Amino acid sequence: MTEVRDINHGHLFCGLGGGAKGFNKGEARVGSMVARFVCKGGIDNDSAACRDFERAARAPAACLDLFSREQYVAFHGKEPPAGWREQTPDDIRAFFADHLHILFLSAPCKGFSGLLPEAQSRTSKYAALNGLTLRGIWLALEAFKDDPIELVIFENVPRIMSRGRHLLDQIVALLRHYGYAVAETKHDCGEIGGLGQSRKRFLLVARHEERIPPFLHEPEKRSMKGVGDVIGKLPVPGPEPILPMHRMPSLQWKTWVRLAFVEAGSDWRSLNRLAVEDGFLSDFGIVPDASPHNGGYGVRRWEDVAGTVTSNGWPASGAFSVADPRAPEASGDRGGCGVTGWPQTAPTITSQRSPGQGRFAVADPRVDGHAKSVQIGVRSWDRPSGVVTGKMFVGGGPNAVADPRVAGARFNNLFRIVRFGETSPAIAGPGGSGGGLAVSDPRPAPREDYKQNKYRITRFDEPAGTVIAASTTGNGAFALADPRTGYPASAHRNLLAVTDWRRHTKTATGARHVAGGALSIADPRPFGAVAEREHYKTGGHYGVLSWQETAGAVPAYAKYDRGRWSVADPRFPETSAETQSDPDACQLPAPADRLLAVIRALDGTWHRPFTTLELAALQGLVDADETLELEGQSDSAWRERIGNAVPPPAAQAIAGVMGRTLLQAWAGETFMLSSTPIWVRDVAVALSVDQAGAA
Template structure:
């Protein structure tokens, strides 16, 4: 659609997104505006389609565009994925359903970001080959087929298919099917991997695969790759975000509460490192010192002295003394005074009663370390790797004999990047759907040390040797790294539901809006040049060349 307004032609093309998730790509397409040769190009969003109602809700909230909840499985794959027959109100989506979604309008560009779990390296090869995940993978073929059939009377100018790079290997056959199918409808196809961090100037390295199909009957010119940009450091993004637990930033900015040992591990891992650095630590080199913020945490009041000021957030680990040294040692009603007491070896025993261990002093500190004749002398013994074994007996538990060995071959083998701590001045690793410290580099060496706060549940702050606070990233910070706005409609960013795990999965799976924007802008240049019948040149590489100029294409047998 091209309309003339004053001296500038307003040019608008229509986009449809399948497997739209929370709408990151669509938000990027909405931001795209291109001025070229007296024309101003932009996109109009027809709809986003996804099967997840919460993703659809987030899509509408974030983009302001219509989302349609639709299951694109055929019945066979529905059963294979879910393990049961569909409900009575379910029906197999057909081309007419897609036409209804767009209210009869035909898209100029279709952007697909289908489920990537079955292709992802986060899933084991064995699991990825199960019928359940193969059914999930086949959604991409079905989605493209439905779209081609729905709009075959006026086919889109472009198909953009975005996924993880491993689709090139785990989805090789599917890509071959997709390519042949698009070619049968007259498209020229190219697929390659690229780094969204480089093309969009993100604060993360995000390697992805992009397949572009161009309709030469509608687009006669080159589609160029976006110019590469500087990848930002994670600190450039997080410096704009308040410190975690800031109440004005909403529930997405709550700092994960970790176990104490996990906080210590993060503190000992150098910035830029991960769990493997813990293997190099000599325990005798470090001494942990607890220095609470403010005065009074774990304070114990003297029975004879005055109390500290009573405050509204009093707790034993709070900012004021909230414990008492009570001299009244009367036993609770119905309880012995010697509950769980251990009698010294050289002291007289308490009265023998018929009670169990938890009700009286029925334990003794026995200094004798020998064993009776009928007891193994190798109880709980651990054999050295270089020594001979003890006699093999019929015992089957370590407390019956030396059935343990100090095996030097054992090693910890979490996933690469587990407990990774990102340096403030370096780009982040790829934001993934399982973004927490146990699944990848989801912690930051933050140079901003918090001052005393008044939260009910303050996290421990351990200052690492580099002088920074090694802490996990909040959900809001992951969203910021993905390029999402921190405020929507004047309020802090918020997603549907109340699960951080679900929020993080949706954030990690989405196409960063900045990446969607640069891809949309390249498409707009191609649309406008083709509308003018102009051939263009650029210093960047070509995504999809005009028909007959295939030198930049990867051989189809490699897809």
């Protein structure tokens, strides 16, 4: 007869309930005992996340701030509001009410994340946030000290093992003080849950030695999925949400262009391989993807399908030309619309002598072509002009003449400048531009009058003019041509200085900012210095994933320019009739214009960012046949909660192995064969030896 045993699980820092949803689906069986996972609730300080938790886990959630007063002040920079109080172990025990067999904690990880600069992670604000990891575990252990929780699992980012080492050491010591065996491991939630993303996480697992003697084994690894396997089941997104949270974000046009040139499977660094001159791509041009009837003088690629040939099928009315890669035939009579070189003999002229029927045009190198066809022509002085007609304008024919009579022109005095040694022409009434009334005066020497000193610069080796009361630069020669090059060589040479890579730097003084000394270096290593930084290599700003590969972990910072959050989607949305018929719709936008664009990248796919629903699907929070509702209307808030969530399939796999361990302990068994490694074994091995010795 099957015996059903309830396994109660509770969650601190529960978020939207991804971990709880996965635990509820956990399955475990040992002999005739079958586990049924029951969620007893979750605690978080985000009220919207608590409402999401209640929907996902079908259990109550409490909106409680687990900060101590000191941590609250350090994080928020102010005293807590009236009515705020520190939570105590009694509050934790009162909320969960029943005994917990499993406690799952997913404490805030922003302070440990590689996306946060290390210097900022050490500030008092993030030190307080990081301290929640230790305080949360202490509150739970102290709350159930008289009825210890059998299994505790603590989840966070892998970088906690370095940035939060001092906190982890305290957590491990605290757990061992309360009677737990502890193991620190790193796992890929994508492999545990069979996800479409690789999400490497830190897992600290603790087993109460007295209550649970059996080993706790790791979950089995599963095959991961490609991005297309997950989001390919969803409809192609558009500007309006087809499903809740399934809407393409409006990005700047320049961002769309950048995404189009990122190679699938790579990130923004592939843009460095493009040739750029004066801020423009030198090897590529960008044109709208328009209907053939809007693409006047358009040229089709050889492998493309031609548009429909209509009665208006001439070059200016659409894309009716083709880029033919085939070399032309040597025979002249096959060269439709061809041009014969000047030394060559033209083909025989037949009755079908239109330009499209052969090479009936010739490249004539003679500049004196047909006289009547020379627009904007200039006649030589010794030749007759053309017929004088009513359309005698420049541009209508050779109606200009090269007149050699320059000196004898009638109006040669207009705006004329007379040489200093020549006589001036007669001074006529008009004056101004009416004659040669300007002179090229070679006398640059200064005159001993007031006006010659205005704005004058005195040579370094001559005396300055007398300094008078009106002593401004416009009132005398009060400027000096100083040949000295400025400050002395010893003055201010370190301000904003950059030291050569091969030289030693100056002394680092108390002024440690960039402007206070030579504190910058011209480092010739463009990527070598960061090649070993794992968070840099996996950050992948503006990264585009290929359709077949697995996505990276979905963090709370998931945005198109903060990680590999774009996908080379081979599916293209339908082109609207308005776009096909409206020529204005095919104009290229300004760089900062926000819009939804479909740009076919070089690999023939559409490089686009993930929608919010697709990020949730990659996390395993929703399947193609399910709907997901989250509290609020903000995409950024949704994405942060989705990124903070524990993938339910991974949580389900962890629940399964924990459930088997609990059932095994309740059945009195202390050993179980398994093909997977043991999570917590050091104390368990000693415990088994002691039991064997006692027997």
